[in-house]
Amino acid sequence: MYDYLVVGSGLYGAIFAHEAKAHGKSVLVVDKRSNIAGNIYTENIEGINVHKYGAHIFHTNNKKVWNYITKFAEFNRFTNSPVANYKGELYSLPFNMYTFNKMWGVVTPEEAAAKIEEQRKEITHEPQNLEEQAISLVGRDIYEKLIKGYTEKQWGRDCKDLPAFIIKRLPVRLTFDNNYFNALYQGIPIGGYTKMIANLLDGIEVRLNTDYLENKAELDALADKIVYTGPIDAYFGYELGTLEYRSVRFENELLDKPSFQGNAAVNYTDRETPWTRIIEHKWFEFGKDENGNDLPKTIISREYSSEWKPGDEPYYPVNDAKNGALYAEYKKLADAEPKVIFGGRLGEYKYYDMDQVIAAVLDRCDTELQ
Numbered sequence: 233m234y235d236y237l238v239v240g241s242g243l244y245g246a247i248f249a250h251e252a253k254a255h256g257k258s259v260l261v262v263d264k265r266s267n268i269a270g271n272i273y274t275e276n277i278e279g280i281n282v283h284k285y286g287a288h289i290f291h292t293n294n295k296k297v298w299n300y301i302t303k304f305a306e307f308n309r310f311t312n313s314p315v316a317n318y319k320g321e322l323y324s325l326p327f328n329m330y331t332f333n334k335m336w337g338v339v340t341p342e343e344a345a346a347k348i349e350e351q352r353k354e355i356t357h358e359p360q361n362l363e364e365q366a367i368s369l370v371g372r373d374i375y376e377k378l379i380k381g382y383t384e385k386q387w388g389r390d391c392k393d394l395p396a397f398i399i400k401r402l403p404v405r406l407t408f409d410n411n412y413f414n415a416l417y418q419g420i421p422i423g424g425y426t427k428m429i430a431n432l433l434d435g436i437e438v439r440l441n442t443d444y445l446e447n448k449a450e451l452d453a454l455a456d457k458i459v460y461t462g463p464i465d466a467y468f469g470y471e472l473g474t475l476e477y478r479s480v481r482f483e484n485e486l487l488d489k490p491s492f493q494g495n496a497a498v499n500y501t502d503r504e505t506p507w508t509r510i511i512e513h514k515w516f517e518f519g520k521d522e523n524g525n526d527l528p529k530t531i532i533s534r535e536y537s538s539e540w541k542p543g544d545e546p547y548y549p550v551n552d553a554k555n556g557a558l559y560a561e562y563k564k565l566a567d568a569e570p571k572v573i574f575g576g577r578l579g580e581y582k583y584y585d586m587d588q589v590i591a592a593v594l595d596r597c598d599t600e601l602q
């Protein structure tokens with residue numbers, strides 16, 4: 233008999249399992265996939281750590297989280313500085329002085345601010361849709377070249393048909409600073425995220441290719457308590473309905489050349505290019521293998537926004553009133569299950585960045601594990 237059965241070997245499950253073991257508890261981890269690490273799984277192909285479920289960049293301002301996670305991986309100095317490609321014109325992101333210089337030839341912050349101010353004046357009334365909202369915040373040029381096409385691809389709808397509230401703020405920097413996240417701590421675990429999760433799970437029994445819900449009675453009988461990090465609605469057999477997700481589709485390609493785009497992330501901001509961005513994985517680790525040698529090949533992933541339907545991989549929880557209300561109903565059912573802790577991105581139906589998952593599971597461990 234185990235003290236804990238942990239369902240899911242992603243970040244939440246792996247940290248819970250590690251902490252439980254450290255507190256002298258016996259733990260069994262199961263995952264329905266054939267690999268550990270959940271959505272932060274990286275697979276080494278041709279010496280490149282490929283982020284199989286989407287690019288993951290660790291960033292946090294939380295010192296406790298940083299001190300914790302760096303016990304299981306050494307992080308490199310990667311800083312996310314994405315580039316926008318609008319019909320072959322390249323712009324720095326997030327919007328900053330490099331962007332404004334390229335867009336208008338302005339040189340000083342005053343000139344840039346004046347240009348934005350002049351273009352914002354186009355909207356004289358309360359913005360009625362996302363297009364008007366964006367123009368009222370940053371002006372037409374930035375909207376047309378850097379926001380419109382990308383947003384329309386993401387939502388599958390025209391910006392004129394999207395509500396204004398989707399964009400509340402559009403930060404502009406009047407400095408030469410391409411550091412997207414601007415977090416105190418940022419980087420990629422050297423050797424990949426899978427290795428970091430393997431370090432967390434060191435010495436813990438893990439059964440892969442094991443779907444908890446398909447073997448529930450048998451697995452429940454093995455442990456006193458369950459930590460469940462799968463989708464909360466699936467746990468209850470979708471009895472109240474299905475929670476929705478936003479989805480992404482990835483198309484990976486191995487190229488026999490050392491560089492495709494010279495940067496980890498390039499966003500395609502025009503409407504015509506069908507993908508939203510291209511990730512070139514080797515640049516998360518500066519194009520080097522683990523011995524510091526230049527890698528001769530490269531792997532790229534084109535990302536497409538796609539409609540999610542039940543059965544697809546759940547990616548981003550949908551943060552709207554309808555799904556929020558349905559989750560609240562499932563939460564009531566979850567609270568009535570004394571033996572089960574629901575945690576993580578799917579168990580709590582919450583958009584969590586990795587650092588937020590770590591903070592949440594450590595809090596949970598504080599109350600759960602004595």
Ligand SMILES: Cc1cc2nc3c(=O)[nH]c(=O)nc-3n(C[C@H](O)[C@H](O)[C@H](O)COP(=O)(O)OP(=O)(O)OC[C@H]3O[C@@H](n4cnc5c(N)ncnc54)[C@H](O)[C@@H]3O)c2cc1C
Binds near residue numbers: 240286
């Ligand atoms: C496309 C994308 C990009 C992201 N980029 C970033 C980023 O750049 N920076 C950042 O900080 N965060 C990012 N995130 C968020 C990050 O992925 C999550 O915070 C983190 O992976 C959540 O960990 P988790 O353990 O809660 O869930 P998951 O990693 O989803 O793990 C859940 C595990 O449970 C398993 N499971 C589910 N159901 C069952 C079942 N019935 N039986 C057995 N096993 C089951 C699954 O197979 C999975 O392994 C991104 C998310 C997405 C979707």
